[in-house]
Each structure stands twice: as C-alpha cells, then as structure tokens.
Amino acid sequence: MEPQLEATQPQFRSVLSGPDAGELGFGFDEIHGLISNPPEAPSSSFTALLELPPPQAVELLVNEDFPAKPMPPPIFPSNIALIDRASKFSVFASADNSSEKTPILSASSPMKLDSVKREPPDSDSRPNSSSPPVSTQGLKSGKRKQEEKKVKVTNKKSKKAAAAANDSSEESGDKLPFVHVRARRGQATDRHSLAERARREKINARMKLLQELVPGCNKISGTAMVLDEIINHVQALQRQVEILSMRLAAVNPRIDFNIDDILAAESGSSIDNSYMGMFAPSMWPELQLEGNRQHQYPQPWQFAGLHHPSLAKEEADTPNFITPENSLISYDSPANSASLHSSQLKMEL
C-alpha cells in the first residue's frame, strides 16, 4: 500500500494547489497534520466517517488515482470545490452518483451547502490544534475520513437530486459508443443489472424501429402484440414472394429475356417510377393499363386485377393474401392453358 500512498500523496497536493490553498486554509503542514491525526476524540464529523464501511473507503482511496476530470473553477468558496472533488471521487465508488449531478448540487441547493460548509471547518480546526508526526497509517485513515465524509454527504444529496438529470444522462449515455448506462434512482447498480438494462434498452430501440417499419404497429402497445404483428407481416411478405414466383413460373416458359433491353428499360423510366415515387399507387395504374391493353392474355391479368386492391393497401391484410392464393391455386389448370395459349401466341407472332 505504501507506493500507492506515495502516489496519492502528491496528487492530493496537486489537487489542493489547483484552487487557492490560502482560501482553503490548508498548508502542507496542515495536510500532514490532518492526515496523521489519529481519531482520538470522536467529533461529529469523524463519527459520520466511521459509519462508512472500510471497503468503500479503500475504493475511494484507490480511485483517487483516476482524476481524469478537470477540476471545476471555484466559483463559490473553496469548500464547495472540495465537495465537488470528493463527489467526483464518489462517482467510481457508487455508480449512481454522476458528475452531472454535482453541478446541480453546487448550483441549486445553498442551504445544504451551508451544512456541508460546517463540516470542513470542523476538520480544518482539528489539524490546527495538533501537530503530530507523519505516519502512513494516519495518512490513509485521515484522507479516507475526509473523503468519506464528503462522499457521504454528497451521496445523500445526489440521491435527492432531480430525477430528470438521471433520465437525461441515461439518454445521452446510450448514444456513446462505450455503453455508459447511468442507474436511475432507486434501481440496483450492480454489474448484472446494468448490463441487463443496457441490453433491454437496445432491444427496445430495435423494437421501436420495427414498429415503424411494420404498418399499423404504432398504435399497438406492448411488446407481445407488436411481435405478433411483425411475425404476421413477415409471413405475409414471404407469401407474397411465393405468389409472385409462382406467377413467374406460370408465365415463365414463354418469356424470352432480352437482358440488354430490360436493363435499358430499368435504367429508364419504368423502374425509376416505381422506386422514386410512391410505393403502390404509381405502379398500379401502369399495371392496369397493361392489363387492359393486352386482351390476348386474359387469365394472368385477371390475377393482376385481383391483386391490385389487395396489394395496394399494404396493411398486413392476411385474409386478402389468402384469397388470391386460393384463386391462384384454383387457376392452376387454366394457368397451364394460359401458358400454352401464350406459347401459341408467341409462335404466331
């Protein structure tokens, strides 16, 4: 533990030298005094410190090496800067404190800060009264006590802080590439529940996307029903694909594909119309025109005629899809005759 303490000691110094040391009333001697002062007579501040369990204190001590965050400028008197620093250390100790809360903390509640101000003067007064030798044990305990005290106070306050900050920080947390999920108020903060919560939110986000994709899912609330709708929709789409391929199979043998022409047509008007413009409406007039024009192929176009009203709606109307399918199947033999007929026509042409 010794090298660690050595490392923390200069950091403590740098921490204090950031803001004016004079305002704090801490000299280095006083720091050492504070640090090494054994808890002889329990005052109110120290008893509060002792309530904190040791592992948390050790954590605090360990995590003091982290100071990745810049120190806030001491707008208020320096005690508050100390509190802010302490609360930052507390971020790692308990996950439900956030640095975002501390500005709220420092800005909003002067009344509570007064009570906090009372406590540091207590600790300040203590080292002034004594001048003991430096001991590593004392360093650890003293710092721990000071930080713990601040942590405990800020813990209480941050729990009372607005829940809106929680939600907003939670929202922003989700957008980071690193998944930072802040715990909401009153929720468990261990690793498992955090990970679960992150996962759940991912799933909810994807469900929202799916809801927007599937028509008519916006009104439905509840995951189960939405999933049902999604499943219906996927099944309907797959069935549509099947129907289309059956159609193509029925029509297929007589088709002589001229790929170049078709590709030219694709890059030209027809496909552009269907892609750029509206999904259904622009296409259906084309189809209907084609169907009307070509009287030589009555039966396939009767299929098309049947399909228009059902497919144009595009709400997952499964019964509508079932009936064209039935009609298609019932048309099987005529489809055969249609293909023969069409091949005859092709030969005639």
Add this chain to the structure above:
Amino acid sequence: MEKRSAGTMKKKKKNPHTNPNFIKIRFAIKFLRAINRLNTTNTSRSVDKYRRYHTIRAAACASMASAVGPTRAWSRALLRTRSPHRFLANSRKIVAVAGGGNPRENHLRRLVPGGDAMDSCGLLKETVHYINCLRAQIVPRIEEVVSTQAQNCT
C-alpha cells in the same frame, strides 16, 4: 415506402447495403440473370410447374442473398445453405430455442433465415433488414412481369 420511412430511418438509408434502391437494383439484375439462365437451360423440357416454381423461388432467394452480400447474418445463412463450399461455416452458437423463453421469438426465429444462431437483440435487427429486403423483392417482380410481357408484345 420511401415516403413513410423518410423521417425515421435516415440512418439506414445512408448505408449502401441497406439502401432499398440499391438493393432493388442489384436484386433485379441478379434475379433476371438467374431466370434467364433458367430459361435457356430449360427451354426444351416442359418441366413440372412446381419444380419450376421452386427453382424460381430458390433463384429469388439466392439472388436476394447475393445482392445483399454477406454483411448480414441472414444473408450469410442463406448463402451457406445454397453453396456450402463458398462460405466457411461459422461456429454457430446454438441458442436455446427449445427452452422457449418467448414463444413469439421462436416463431420469428423460424421465419427469418438463420435466426437460430442469434440472440434476441440481433434477431430483431436481422428482422428489420429482412423485411426491407422482402419488400425490395416484391415490388420489382410485378414490374418485371409487366415489362417482360410488354416487351414480348411489341
């Protein structure tokens, strides 16, 4: 479809792999080529209707999957079944489907190709892409039938 999704799914539109227009065009080209190949090979024999239908459907799936590319899990699964020697079989993590935490999810897994080896999170994502692609398949097919018949008339 573009109108409906314009406000909400901008993220997807930017990605070329999931952009519906690109997929449609790629799919259309591959599908037409496949069908053409089918036609040229099968002109002589009068193949049974159902077999033709099945081959067309297989061609549609395969061309769709290859149009999408191996970026998505379900397309990988489809391509794996078509040509097993092409893609190395990934170590499929077998999610406990039989345990049945959610019966609807299992249903969805059965529907979406390759859904067995995915956790719920990835499953939903794949479903979204899959729905996009199915939509991309359906629209131009009718168009094809129209255009080819129009061509053959003239």
